[in-house]
Amino acid sequence: MSLVVTKIQKNFKQRDVLNGVDLIVDKKEIHALVGVSGSGKSTLLRIIAGLETADTGTVTWDGEPLLGTPPHKRRITMLSQSPLLFPHLSVGENVTLATQNRSREQAEAWLDRVRLPGRYDDDIHELSGGEQQRVSFARALAAEPRLILLDEPFTNLDPDLKYELQRLIRDLVQQLELTALLVTHDREEAMLVADRVTLLEDGEVLATGTPGELYETEPAFGDFIELSGSSYPATMMEVTEEAGEPVVLVRQLNRFGNRLGEYRLATGTYVILPRDESFQVGETYYLRKKKGVV
Amino acid sequence: MSRVLIISFILFPFLGLLFGLPSPIRLDEVLMNTVFYVISLAVINVWLGLGTAWWLIFTESRWRTLVEWLVFIPLFIPVMASMFGMYIVLANVGLVGTYAGVLLVLLVSTLPYSIRLAYNAMYVIGRPLLEQTMTLPPLPRFSMVLFPLLAATMRTIVLFSTVIVLGQFVLVQLIGAGLIPTVTTQLYQSYAGNDVSLALQNTWVLILLPVLLYIGLGGLFRAAVRIMKERLR
Numbered sequence: 280m281s282l283v284v285t286k287i288q289k290n291f292k293q294r295d296v297l298n299g300v301d302l303i304v305d306k307k308e309i310h311a312l313v314g315v316s317g318s319g320k321s322t323l324l325r326i327i328a329g330l331e332t333a334d335t336g337t338v339t340w341d342g343e344p345l346l347g348t349p350p351h352k353r354r355i356t357m358l359s360q361s362p363l364l365f366p367h368l369s370v371g372e373n374v375t376l377a378t379q380n381r382s383r384e385q386a387e388a389w390l391d392r393v394r395l396p397g398r399y400d401d402d403i404h405e406l407s408g409g410e411q412q413r414v415s416f417a418r419a420l421a422a423e424p425r426l427i428l429l430d431e432p433f434t435n436l437d438p439d440l441k442y443e444l445q446r447l448i449r450d451l452v453q454q455l456e457l458t459a460l461l462v463t464h465d466r467e468e469a470m471l472v473a474d475r476v477t478l479l480e481d482g483e484v485l486a487t488g489t490p491g492e493l494y495e496t497e498p499a500f501g502d503f504i505e506l507s508g509s510s511y512p513a514t515m516m517e518v519t520e521e522a523g524e525p526v527v528l529v530r531q532l533n534r535f536g537n538r539l540g541e542y543r544l545a546t547g548t549y550v551i552l553p554r555d556e557s558f559q560v561g562e563t564y565y566l567r568k569k570k571g572v573v
Numbered sequence: 574m575s576r577v578l579i580i581s582f583i584l585f586p587f588l589g590l591l592f593g594l595p596s597p598i599r600l601d602e603v604l605m606n607t608v609f610y611v612i613s614l615a616v617i618n619v620w621l622g623l624g625t626a627w628w629l630i631f632t633e634s635r636w637r638t639l640v641e642w643l644v645f646i647p648l649f650i651p652v653m654a655s656m657f658g659m660y661i662v663l664a665n666v667g668l669v670g671t672y673a674g675v676l677l678v679l680l681v682s683t684l685p686y687s688i689r690l691a692y693n694a695m696y697v698i699g700r701p702l703l704e705q706t707m708t709l710p711p712l713p714r715f716s717m718v719l720f721p722l723l724a725a726t727m728r729t730i731v732l733f734s735t736v737i738v739l740g741q742f743v744l745v746q747l748i749g750a751g752l753i754p755t756v757t758t759q760l761y762q763s764y765a766g767n768d769v770s771l772a773l774q775n776t777w778v779l780i781l782l783p784v785l786l787y788i789g790l791g792g793l794f795r796a797a798v799r800i801m802k803e804r805l806r
Contacts, residue, residue, distance in 0.1 A: 351709055365702070367798070375806075377708075
């Protein structure tokens, strides 16, 4: 166990934003907090970061209480929707500032890792939105945090850039064996990036599990679909065997988990998400988008 | 044309001074008192102004609105209106005729402006960006981020409080009980006594102090930011 949030309560102007939230985030895990706007997910993140106070409850890291500890002593960094880079500093200086010993070499290494080599001296205004977000991510990593909080960091990006940054963040967090807590209202994003997902509604936790567990159990499935975009159905793909041959079935499900239709995949090329690992018979995968005809 | 007119209006009061050269400025008690108040009030205004503005930006206290109103009362009630109340209080605690009393009364009349200037600057920078600084320890947070971002505001606070301090004759005279001479009080006396030479000298001090402060602070702040940025290279 690493991050343990217990019975967090937060009231804003007579309204309960968080109502006794419990959450456990394991070490080296990417955990997604999914919920609609106003469900309290960003408030919870801000409480963990130390930017907001909780009315009651506790937040601990390996048993060490975090509430009451100043933000700079928590070793927690946060990536927001906007890059929030300091405008008077260059790209590299923004990253150097976050390193423990103000090292340019380290900052350049972090910029390399987020695929911005040789951009140290550039003005931040010369970068695109996606590049600025990558600098912001480099800065968050450069502080060597034990927990990184991702507050809908992909919201303002176009789809391709969003996908690229999602992969980059997931890969780097895994490589560096960091723990991350992602706030999102996007089901695909949660499935693509997270190892486990917690559903939050009106300041209360509805369910926690892997994306697969949430897809396969009721009522969690319905909540997952509703809280993460119920306007489009979920697509699920199952690889099974029939007479020794792999058969790929595609199922479309509504928010109640009912099958809207089931298809066998025709020959063609498909893009599979959330993970691009090789197919295995008996495993269930989730489709993000497809090429070819089903 | 309109710009020429505006500049003429602004420069008009200074034209007369060009006809008389300032006599050598003496480093006497009057000047030292004035410099003491300018420096002390500049430091206190920057410190309390930024600190209070930071609190107003971040506080979740239910008393925030009330505190905001109380802090800004002197902005819309003329200082003269509250002056007699201050005089009574300061007289009761024995601060009339003392340096501390004058300092306190000048602080009351300048601090609301400093807080408002600092608050507006922080509001423009935005709470999310200010929050981003909170992951840094206090010293680098201030020296490497807040100071460069707020340098122009700090300079304005210093100048604003300086100009107000230099313009206050009645407050200094009343609370100082005539025992704390400053350039401003002496200037009024020299007007009354028709001492043109002394009036001219004090007028030039009143002009030179803010101008030198403006130029000096600008250079100092630019150098400080440059040194800070060198440390990140």
